[in-house]
Amino acid sequence: xxxxxxxxxxxxxxxxxxxxxxxxxxxxxxxxxxxxxxxxxxxxxxxxxxxxxxxxxxxxxxxxxxxxxxxxxxxxxxxxxxxxxxxxxxxxxxxxxxxxxxxxxxxxxxxxxxxxxxxxxxxxxxxxxxxxxxxxxxxxxxxxxxxxxxxxxxxxxxxxxxxxxxxxxxxxxxxxxxxxxxxxxxxxxxxxxxxxxxxxxxxxxxxxxxxxxxxxxxxxxxxxxxxxxxxxxxxxxxxxxxxxxxxxxxxxxxxxxxxxxxxxxxxxxxxxxxxxxxxxxxxxxxxxxxxxxxxxxxxxxxxxxxxxxxxxxxxxxxxxxxxxxxxxxxxxxxxxxxxxxxxxxxxxxx
Numbered sequence: 001x002x003x004x005x006x007x008x009x010x011x012x013x014x015x016x017x018x019x020x021x022x023x024x025x026x027x028x029x030x031x032x033x034x035x036x037x038x039x040x041x042x043x044x045x046x047x048x049x050x051x052x053x054x055x056x057x058x059x060x061x062x063x064x065x066x067x068x069x070x071x072x073x074x075x076x077x078x079x080x081x082x083x084x085x086x087x088x089x090x091x092x093x094x095x096x097x098x099x100x101x102x103x104x105x106x107x108x109x110x111x112x113x114x115x116x117x118x119x120x121x122x123x124x125x126x127x128x129x130x131x132x133x134x135x136x137x138x139x140x141x142x143x144x145x146x147x148x149x150x151x152x153x154x155x156x157x158x159x160x161x162x163x164x165x166x167x168x169x170x171x172x173x174x175x176x177x178x179x180x181x182x183x184x185x186x187x188x189x190x191x192x193x194x195x196x197x198x199x200x201x202x203x204x205x206x207x208x209x210x211x212x213x214x215x216x217x218x219x220x221x222x223x224x225x226x227x228x229x230x231x232x233x234x235x236x237x238x239x240x241x242x243x244x245x246x247x248x249x250x251x252x253x254x255x256x257x258x259x260x261x262x263x264x265x266x267x268x269x270x271x272x273x274x275x276x277x278x279x280x281x282x283x284x285x286x287x288x289x290x291x292x293x294x295x296x297x298x299x300x301x302x303x304x305x306x307x308x309x310x311x312x313x314x315x316x317x318x319x320x321x322x323x324x325x326x327x328x329x330x331x332x333x334x335x336x337x338x339x340x341x342x343x344x345x346x347x348x349x350x
Contacts, residue, residue, distance in 0.1 A: 027331040030322035032286050034315045038268040040299055040307050044200075045258045048190030048208075048240070052181035052251045054156055058083065061149040063172045066165060071178070073162040077154045084165065084177055088150035095147050098140035105133040158182040181251050186244045187223065190257045191235040200225060206240050206259040210249060218242050220257075267312040268305045273320045274298070283310075284326055286317035291330045 064086035071083045109129040112121055154160070161179040165171070188208055192200050200222060208218040226237040240257055242249070273283045274296065281298065284291040296310040312318070317334065319326065326332070 027333045028291075028322060028325050029333045029335050030284075030286075030291070030319045030326070031335050032317035032319045033270060033273075035267045035269055035285075035312050035318050036305075037265045037314045038302070038305070038307060040264050040266050043258055043260055044193065044196055045256060046190040046192055048188040048255050048257050050186045050188050050242075050249060050251050050253045050255060052158070052183045053185040053187060053241075054158065054182035055179065055251065056155055057179050058152060058155075058177040059173055060084070060086065060152055060171050060175060060177060061173065062086070062146075064088075064150060064170070066167050066169045066171060068167055069163070069165060071160050071163075073178075074159060076159050077157065077180070079154055079157045081154045082151055083154060083160065084152040084171075086150040086152075086171070088147055091143065091147040091150055095140070095143040098136070098143040102133070102136040102140050105129070105136040109133050152177055154180055156180070156182060183247065183249075183251060184243075184245050186242050186249055186251065188220070188240045188242060188255045188257060190238055190240070190255075191230070191233065192225075192238045194229050194234045194236065197225075197229070197236060200238060200259065204259065206257055208240055208242055209256045209258070211254045211256065213248070266299055266307040267310060267314070267316075268302075268307050269312075269318045270320050271301070271304060271306050273318050273323065274306055275323055283308075283312075284319040284323055285312065286319060286332060286334065289331055291319060291326045291328070291332050293328050 066084055067087045068085040069083075070085065071077055071081070077083065109126075109132070112126050112129045115121060158180040159182075161181075163178045165175075165177065171177070202222050202224055204222045206220050206222060208220045210216065210218075220240040220242050223239045223241045225239070229236050242255075269283060274281050275283065280295060282293050282295050285294050286292070294310055294312060296308040296312075299307045299309050301307070319332070322332075
């Protein structure tokens with residue numbers, strides 16, 4: 001369809017030019033499009049490292065001998081699931097003794113209450129009984145806490161790492177039991193150059209590509225940016241997030257992060273408008289009904305358009321068809337521009 005329209009426009013241009021020359025009018029029929037202003041884009045690429053959305057290294061609260069290891073390396077465990085049990089025979093006995101003392105203090109206070117109205121006991125004796133019960137309950141709670149610390153549990157649901165621990169090993173609070181990662185969602189941390197600090201903001205779309213699967217481009221968004229610039233590298237830390245519900249990636253993997261840095265607004269015209277001569281590249285603008293040559297430098301190309309370094313205001317008519325018949329100052333007649341395909345309609349830059 002576009003080809004047919006282009007051919008029809010060229011035929012119309014030729015006919016109009018021939019008619020005008022026969023009539024003595026030296027005007028040349030041309031097709032022009034208004035110049036647009038588009039933001040020049042540079043693709044910025046950085047290398048980032050993935051980390052789990054939640055990650056923790058598990059250490060025991062107390063020292064002791066391992067009596068059982070309840071997890072398999074790499075397995076998924078639920079929050080509160082038992083990872084390791086330490087020998088807890090002494091702690092169980094201590095809890096039983098504390099419970100017995102609580103019961104004794106409760107029974108003694110109960111007897112005091114029964115004879116409280118007889119005047120056989122003073123108020124201070126009643127208060128001492130209440131204090132003894134409270135102290136016994138605290139000792140029981142302390143014993144229960146000591147017993148619970150002999151069981152090491154998962155703080156949240158996730159996958160556990162490898163571990164070299166076996167039953168019979170002795171551990172201390174500095175012994176790493178395992179690492180647990182919640183990797184259904186991964187953060188990719190990378191260093192962005194200082195030059196894009198004001199333009200790379202939370203919520204901005206970026207593309208993330210794993211080095212292990214370079215053919216798959218993952219759409220992502222910026223979650224956070226650091227508040228300071230690293231002085232030596234002149235960069236700052238930024239974080240993107242990717243969905244990993246399929247469990248295809250692992251924390252620690254390397255990713256390439258790419259994003260478009262929208263820079264200076266530049267005049268944009270169709271590639272067909274640019275002419276090349278011994279003096280360099282230029283376009284013809286229409287001013288006061290005449291063709292005026294404007295020197296240009298191509299800054300970048302995008303979807304059939306060229307972004308130019310030139311003094312061209314937005315909306316200036318730029319000749320795109322009929323440029324071969326023009327000279328500087330040539331009088332022109334604008335012919336209606338052929339319809340453009342829907343796919344070519346300009347999308348305003350974000």
